[in-house]
Amino acid sequence: MKTRTCTIVVVAALSGVAAYADTVVCRSEVRTVKAVTIAEPYFQVSRRFQTDVPNMEPLLTTNILVNGPGQSCIVADFSAVVRPTDNYLVFQVTVDGVAMLGHTFTFPQPQTPVVIEMEETDLNAQRMVAHQFFLRVPPGPHTVTVNVAGGSNIVAPFYPTIEAPVLTLHYR
Numbered sequence: 001m002k003t004r005t006c007t008i009v010v011v012a013a014l015s016g017v018a019a020y021a022d023t024v025v026c027r028s029e030v031r032t033v034k035a036v037t038i039a040e041p042y043f044q045v046s047r048r049f050q051t052d053v054p055n056m057e058p059l060l061t062t063n064i065l066v067n068g069p070g071q072s073c074i075v076a077d078f079s080a081v082v083r084p085t086d087n088y089l090v091f092q093v094t095v096d097g098v099a100m101l102g103h104t105f106t107f108p109q110p111q112t113p114v115v116i117e118m119e120e121t122d123l124n125a126q127r128m129v130a131h132q133f134f135l136r137v138p139p140g141p142h143t144v145t146v147n148v149a150g151g152s153n154i155v156a157p158f159y160p161t162i163e164a165p166v167l168t169l170h171y172r
Helices: none
Strands: 004-014 021-030 032-036 042-044 057-066 072-083 088-095 113-118 127-137 140-150 161-171
Touching: 021 072, 021 127, 021 161, 032 057, 057 072, 057 161, 072 088, 072 140, 088 127, 140 161
Parallel strands: none
Antiparallel strands: 004 021, 032 161, 042 161, 057 140, 072 127, 072 161, 088 113, 088 140
């Protein structure tokens, strides 16, 4: 069996005066690759990020079993074709409810780790998006979820849509 070693380095914090950034490193052998998508042609986003409670809704969810001794890395690749109809969409990938590394925090509220896809042209044009995340986890079963929400002004019937979302997981 071929195994592949995957090393991911993510900038964790920036210093305004330093010429370097602190980094977080997660390294482990990758023995399993799992990919998931939706069965429908598209997903209609109805959750408003700044006003609804909860402020995000699940887009994709899957269960995995991480093997081996000690801590291991889960690396998540997420891509989709999105059509924001307000001024943005947000995505968050979690493992057991904990946001993976690779997100940013929003400003102003809510202070939630997400990636933001802006749409400021009023064209509501579809486009491809792709993001990578990782998280160190102990061995055992884990649930990985991609959450999504739209801008605070989305209204029916002009909800944002997501087509061909793919979550690919690399883990031991």
